[in-house]
Amino acid sequence: MDLPRALALVRRHQGRALRGRGRLAESRVLLEAATAFFEEQGEAYNQARALTDLAEALHEAGENTEALAKITLAERLLTPAATPHLMYLAGLRLRCEAVA
Template sequence: MISGGGDVLEVVALSALTAFWTAVGNGAAGEMGKQLALSRALTDLAETLHYAGDDGAALRRISEAERLLSPTAGPHLRYLAGLRQRCTDGGQGRR
């Protein structure tokens, strides 16, 4: 657990889940829409974990998000690759 970061992570997680369920509830483009919404939520969580200093957990969320995306999701996959790099560069790029 991240010391002192629990409140922030909880807010981000709740926000991401709200966005996911809103997309699902609004009939987003079937299963593909659900996968995209979940991958975006996982990406947001990975970003937050990285900034909180928990790069191991961030990398796990990045891998989960990547598995949900199709090869045609190039921009999102490139963003995840950049985030993965930030997580493995020894803490560089943290705000």
């Protein structure tokens, strides 16, 4: 594993942790950076994971329309083999739609 990829993974996990602590603005910055890195590298699965985390943060911030857009992007990146993650995204979509 190369250092830039490792740092992107760390940013993603830090973003998730900050979201869990209610520090949504900081979380968003890290998750957007991780998403951009994985997109540039063509790592669809990790990009989808970062987008999912970003959608969670947006949902918690009340930005459900934007969260739904991130969910749609993540769904398009995943293969049918990612069924558990796709099911999670479906549940997150329902939560966002319920308050959008």
